[in-house]
Amino acid sequence: MEHAPAWLVxxxxxxxxxxxxxxxxxxxxxxxxxxxxxxxxxxxxxxLGFVTNVQDILHFAEFGVVLMLFLIGLELEPKxxxxxxxxxxxxxxxxxxxxxxxxxxxxxxxGVPWQVGLTAALGLALSxxxxxxxxxxxxxxxxxSSGQASFSILLFQDVAxxxxxxxxPLLGQGxxxxxxxxxxxxxxxxxxxxxxxxxxxxxxxxxxRPLFRWIxxxxxxxxxxxxxxxxxxxIAALMQLVGLSMALGAFLAGVLLAESEYxxxxxxxxxxxxxxxxxxxFIAVGMSVDFGVLLREPGTTALIxxxxxxxxxxxxxxxxxxxxxxxxxxxxxxxxxxQGGEFAFxxxxxxAGAHVFSxxxxxxxxxxxxLSMLVSPLxxxxxxxxxMPRFAMRGTGRTLEEIAEQQEAPIIIAGFGRYxxxxxxxxxxxxxxxxxxxxxxxxxxxxxxxxxxxxxGDATRLDLLRMSGAATAKVLVVAVNEVEQSLKIVDxxxxxxxxxxxxxxxxDVPHWGELRDRGVVQVERELFESSLRSARSVxxxxxxxxxxxxxxxxxxxxxxxxxxxxxxPHRRDRVKALAVAKRGRQQLEExxxxxxxxxxxxxxxxxxxGPDRNPxx
Numbered sequence: 001m002e003h004a005p006a007w008l009v010x011x012x013x014x015x016x017x018x019x020x021x022x023x024x025x026x027x028x029x030x031x032x033x034x035x036x037x038x039x040x041x042x043x044x045x046x047x048l049g050f051v052t053n054v055q056d057i058l059h060f061a062e063f064g065v066v067l068m069l070f071l072i073g074l075e076l077e078p079k080x081x082x083x084x085x086x087x088x089x090x091x092x093x094x095x096x097x098x099x100x101x102x103x104x105x106x107x108x109x110x111g112v113p114w115q116v117g118l119t120a121a122l123g124l125a126l127s128x129x130x131x132x133x134x135x136x137x138x139x140x141x142x143x144x145s146s147g148q149a150s151f152s153i154l155l156f157q158d159v160a161x162x163x164x165x166x167x168x169p170l171l172g173q174g175x176x177x178x179x180x181x182x183x184x185x186x187x188x189x190x191x192x193x194x195x196x197x198x199x200x201x202x203x204x205x206x207x208x209r210p211l212f213r214w215i216x217x218x219x220x221x222x223x224x225x226x227x228x229x230x231x232x233x234x235i236a237a238l239m240q241l242v243g244l245s246m247a248l249g250a251f252l253a254g255v256l257l258a259e260s261e262y263x264x265x266x267x268x269x270x271x272x273x274x275x276x277x278x279x280x281x282f283i284a285v286g287m288s289v290d291f292g293v294l295l296r297e298p299g300t301t302a303l304i305x306x307x308x309x310x311x312x313x314x315x316x317x318x319x320x321x322x323x324x325x326x327x328x329x330x331x332x333x334x335x336x337x338x339q340g341g342e343f344a345f346x347x348x349x350x351x352a353g354a355h356v357f358s359x360x361x362x363x364x365x366x367x368x369x370x371l372s373m374l375v376s377p378l379x380x381x382x383x384x385x386x387x388m389p390r391f392a393m394r395g396t397g398r399t400l401e402e403i404a405e406q407q408e409a410p411i412i413i414a415g416f417g418r419y420x421x422x423x424x425x426x427x428x429x430x431x432x433x434x435x436x437x438x439x440x441x442x443x444x445x446x447x448x449x450x451x452x453x454x455x456x457g458d459a460t461r462l463d464l465l466r467m468s469g470a471a472t473a474k475v476l477v478v479a480v481n482e483v484e485q486s487l488k489i490v491d492x493x494x495x496x497x498x499x500x501x502x503x504x505x506x507x508d509v510p511h512w513g514e515l516r517d518r519g520v521v522q523v524e525r526e527l528f529e530s531s532l533r534s535a536r537s538v539x540x541x542x543x544x545x546x547x548x549x550x551x552x553x554x555x556x557x558x559x560x561x562x563x564x565x566x567x568x569p570h571r572r573d574r575v576k577a578l579a580v581a582k583r584g585r586q587q588l589e590e591x592x593x594x595x596x597x598x599x600x601x602x603x604x605x606x607x608x609x610g611p612d613r614n615p616x617x
Contacts, residue, residue, distance in 0.1 A: 010057075013050045017043045018279055032138070033131055034377045036279050040286020051287060058284040062246070062342065063236070064277025065130045067270055069158075069247040070232050072133065072151070073254020074263050075484075081255055084152050091149060092156020094319055095337065099125035102311040115171045116357045120365055122164045123347035124308045124340055128373055129154045129247065130281055132336040135380065139332070139458075146320070146329035150336055158248045161343045165243070168347065169354045192242045200235060200249060204256030212262045213574070225269040232270070245343075261574050285342075289370040293363050304368040305375070312338040331383045339376040340369030407469040409433035414459035414489050415480030416447055419505050419526055423477055424452070435468045460488045462496060470497045478504040478520075483511045490518050512564070513571050532557055548599075552592075559588050 017039035025035030043050040051057065076084075100121040107117030132150055133142075141147040208231070215227045232250050239249030257263060294301050316337050320330040345366055352362035413424050416438040424434050438444050439458040447454040457464045459480065470476065476493050480486050486504065493500050503522040506512035515523045532553045539549040563584040570576040 010051065013043055014039075014280060014283060018283065022279075032279075033134060033282055034374075034381075036282030037286035037374050037377075040283035041289060042286075043283075044287030044289070046289065046291040047287075054284060054287045057280070058288060058345075061277055061281035061284045063233075064274055064279070064281045065342065066236050066246045066250045067232060067274035067277060068130065068133060070250035070254040071267055071270060071274060073251040073256075074258050074267055076255050077258040078255055084148070084155075087149060087152035088156050091319065091323060092153045092160070095153045095316060096122075096125050096157060096160050098315040098319065099312045102315050103308050106307055106311055116361070119168060119171055119347070119351045119356045122167070123344040123351070123365065124369070125312070126157045126161065126164075126341040126343045126347070127154060127337045128339050128341040128376075129158065130278060130342060131339065131373055131376065134278060135332075135336060135377070141329075141332065144329060146325050146333040149320075149323055149325060150333055153337060155251070157341065157343065158245045158251070161245055161347070164347055165350055168350050168356060171351075171354070171356050193244060196238050196242050196244070196249075197252070200238070200252055201256065204253060208253075208257060209260050209262075212260065216262065216265075216572070221269075224265065228266050228269045229273065261572065265572070281342075285370055285373055288345075288366070289374065290363050290367045293360075293367045294371075297364065301364055301368055301371070304364065305371050308340070308368070309338050309372055309375075331387055332380065335376055335379050335383065338372075340372040344369045406467060407435040408472060409435040409469060410474045411435070411477065412465070412468050412470060412473050412475070413437065413477040413479060415478070415486075415505075416443060416452075416454050417479070417481055419481075420477065420479030421447070423479060423503075428452075435473070437464065437468060460485055460492065462492055465489075465492060465497070470500060473497075474501060476500045476502050478502060480505075481507070483507055483514075486511070487514055487518070490515060490520060494518060509564075509571075513568065516568060528557075528560075555592075556588070559584070559591075 018036065021039040021042065022032050022035035025038060026032055041047050044054060045052050100118075103121035103124050104114075104117050107120060108114060112120075132154055136142050136147050136150060142151065212224075212227065215224055218224075231253060235249045235253045236246035239246050257266060260266075313334050316334045317330060320333050325333060348362040348365045348369075351357060352359045411427060411432060411434040413420050413434050413436045416424060416436050417440075420436070420438070424436055427434050436447075436452070436454040437457050437459045438447070438454055439456070444454050444456045455468070459465060459468075459478075470493065476489075476497075478486050478489050478493075480489065486507075490502060490504065493502060501522070502520045503524070504515045504520045506515055506523050506525050508525075512523055512525060535556075536549045536553040539552060540546055544552070563581070566584065567577055567580050570580055
């Protein structure tokens with residue numbers, strides 16, 4: 001391998017370490033993140049020494065975090081983001097300020113100079129967005145109240161990193177002349193920041209959708225993928241140019257495209273890059289752990305790690321209580337936000353450069369943050385095994401029943417909310433056995449109060465589906481509320497239980513299309529039938545006979561279903577889809593008008609009570 005290029009050797013090393021260690025970690029029940037961190041330690045300078053340029057790899061791998069924030073932004077439409085403004089700035093401010101104050105006071109108690117203590121406190125108050133969001137994604141926590149709260153706080157931290165970095169030079173000692181000059185140009189820098197953000201928003205609103213529409217017409221998947229990557233890289237570069245968070249810029253771009261018809265394509269194209277780069281990021285973090293610092297001053301480093309984790313946990317636990325989060329969710333919420341974050345690396349490097357403290361202190365703090373990122377997944381495993389079973393018993397007086405024995409019912413219902421309950425109750429009334437799963441503890445408890453047997457569990461877990469009897473069941477009813485969870489269940493079922501017939505609930509038209517793309521034929525739009533019933537009631541109240549009202553709504557129903565089938569092949573071509581929809585609506589209106597005219601001729605007076613002598617066929 002002496003003549004092999006460096007990128008080839010490094011790729012071989014990274015992929016080999018990940019492929020060997022990550023599955024082993026998951027097999028041991030430790031999760032993928034611990035596997036990546038362990039892989040990094042193994043191949044890093046303090047392990048086998050295969051890789052030494054850790055910082056270069058870390059800078060490159062941070063792009064995985066950028067892509068992750070872009071994908072999260074795609075899931076948040078501007079209206080929904082606006083609705084989160086209070087938790088973002090309210091709870092986010094409380095978390096950063098509270099944690100920083102606790103750590104600062106602790107540092108001062110040990111005689112640390114206030115400049116050093118304040119800088120360390122501000123850096124350590126930030127959390128790892130990459131680890132927190134990855135863990136929440138794996139556990140399907142993002143739709144929960146704690147997941148939304150964590151996301152809001154993490155988003156605020158991305159914003160808070162900007163003034164923290166701006167504050168560091170003011171805390172430094174002996175500013176260089178050029179640094180002093182920079183302070184005089186703060187107004188210019190602020191204008192640059194505002195101009196870039198406004199440019200991204202206006203560009204996203206006015207240019208991106210026509211641009212992607214133009215690129216989509218080339219029918220080239222590769223070009224579309226390249227354009228999606230170019231968008232994220234370009235915005236990240238712009239944000240980096242003015243000293244802002246690259247991840248924050250990517251998030252803004254994602255939000256601006258959240259209402260775009262190309263949202264799903266962008267997600268599909270970028271997701272593989274995000275997964276690989278995030279894995280590389282965690283490997284780089286594992287490699288960056290400076291065991292030399294740990295060996296020289298193990299007691300001091302351990303004190304820093306334990307001290308700041310304890311201080312943050314105390315503040316965040318109190319915050320979770322004040323926010324009213326369910327007590328079952330508080331341990332994971334606390335641990336995810338208590339660990340140090342990747343922005344701390346930047347803050348401490350900047351502080352060393354500004355002479356706030358020495359490079360030795362910066363290395364020690366960086367090592368402490370990296371250790372906290374390594375310890376947090378282990379704490380989560382301990383919480384899952386030791387604390388959560390006790391929390392499940394608390395308040396309810398009994399443990400939520402999980403599937404401990406193999407089930408054999410012919411029907412599995414995933415999600416037992418309003419929709420799933422009607423399906424399940426109908427089947428159970430007919431004596432048809434069902435295995436019911438729901439991941440919301442409150443829903444499970446409420447359902448059991450009515451005498452129904454419902455298991456607590458996440459149906460996106462393959463092992464849980466196996467235990468539910470998916471290998472022998474005939475039908476899987478996917479009735480969960482969350483779109484992403486619904487699609488994930490379908491994907492798992494399609495891959496591992498191809499014999500299962502799937503009946504799925506679609507929240508809206510894009511969800512309906514995604515399910516059809518996955519080969520699900522029995523897809524029901526959740527409000528469609530009930531809306532038709534309401535329309536029928538309105539017509540009856542206006543004077544139509546029940547029979548005529550029923551036939552008119554049935555006519556509309558059949559026409560709408562046929563129109564959706566006609567629209568399905570063109571759903572990614574907005575222009576053509578609109579043309580088909582307009583033509584279909586015009587045909588229906590003309591047909592209905594013609595029928596009304598014929599009806600009026602048969603019975604002068606139009607709509608009104610009376611015998612229906614000539615009902616339509």
